[in-house]
Amino acid sequence: MGRVFVYEHLTGGGLQDGGDSASCLATLLVEGRALRDALTEDLLRARWAVDLLDDPRSGVRPPAGATVHAVVDRQAQRALFRKLAGQADHTVLIAPEWGGVLLAYCREAERCGAGLRSPSAEFVAVAADKHQTIGRLSAAGVPVPAGVAVAAGAALPDSFAWPALVKPVEGAGSLGIRRIETAGAAAGFPRQAYRMRLETICAGLPASVSLLCGPRVGGRSSGLDAEARERPVGPLTALPPGSIQALPAARQHLAADGSCRYQGGSLPLEADLCRRARRLALRALQALPPVTGFVGVDLILGPAGDGSSDVVVEVNPRLTTSYLGLRRLCRDNLGAAMLNAAVGQPIPLGFENGAWQFDVCGRVRPDRSAAEAGA
Secondary structure (H helix, E strand, O other), rough: OOOOEEEOOOOOOOHHHHHHHHHHHHHHHHHHHHHHHHHHHHHHHOOOOOEEEEOOOOOOOOOOOOOOOOOHHHHHHHHHHHHHHHHOOOEEEEOOOHHHHHHHHHHHHHHHHOOOOOOHHHHHHOOOOOOHHHHHHHOOOOOOOOEEEEOOOOOOOOOOOOOOEEOOOOOOOOOEEEEEEOOHHHHHOOOOOOOOOEOOOOEEEEEEEEEEEEEOEEEEEOOHHHHHHHHHOOOEOOOOOEEEEEEOEEEEEEEEOOOOEEEEEOOOOOOOHHHHHHHHHHHHHOOOOOOOOHHHEEEEOOOOOOOOOOOOEEEOOOOOOHHHHHHHHHHOOHHHHHHHHHHHHHHOOEEEOOOEEEEOOOEEEEEEHHHHHHH
């Protein structure tokens, strides 16, 4: 086997940035550490050598078995990133979208000639912008919530369908999302220094679908044929170039305090809901630039049983917290499958019949409520 460079921004030097992003970095640190450790452990079990950057200030220890490169300052962090990305057989980036962080590291990795197995800068440039993503999906006929863009420093519009959600155009981890109940509350909402999107609230079940995407062909995706659209999850042989495999869908657990803060999830969804979610997630990716690697699509599954009220909320161009539950549900090595899918290699991939709950801290446990409901 070869080497994989797993760059997780929060533990790998992102705290060196400081400034007004420091509090956000600290908020997402626990989730970033959980994803880094889970992916690293899977790759080590598959006998890959794994390189990590580690900022001692993060206060979290890297997984045993990985080769750890300590970050002492911002200059050293950038130099190590370029060196490791350029030398590794595969590079996987895990970073928040806000402030252009993920996009900047994608571009840096591509300049280094990295074998990037997470989404490219071309894809991230669209998906990291929530308003642009929704616009593209809507133009392609994919159902999405109605909404408007709000410029940096601008007030919320005085006419909208309340209640509504306001969210950063570039965001991660549900940071900065608020529920606005009335026009009066909208008038009193503080102006923000970043672009926002004001969005209609759609009734239904918050859900997410994770997808493994095959390699691009000549800079373009070969698209999805009928088999790829409805292919059941595992076992698989190989993911053809440009093809996409939707994994079992998850229920999202969101805070009920108006922040819509993401707290984790549970999976898999019931069979009918899972089919609806996977079908809509595949439609969403068809409307966006070609992509390789692991992608998450967030949706609302509406009350109509035929799926006619389902909508896509956003697309996450990176490893998401659902990975924590999926790897426990998976009979095979999900990290190895992700790499193999990205380069068009065979991906034996099957899932158990159990049910799991997971949270942003990395805790995963059997979902007893699902087991009792099915009894």
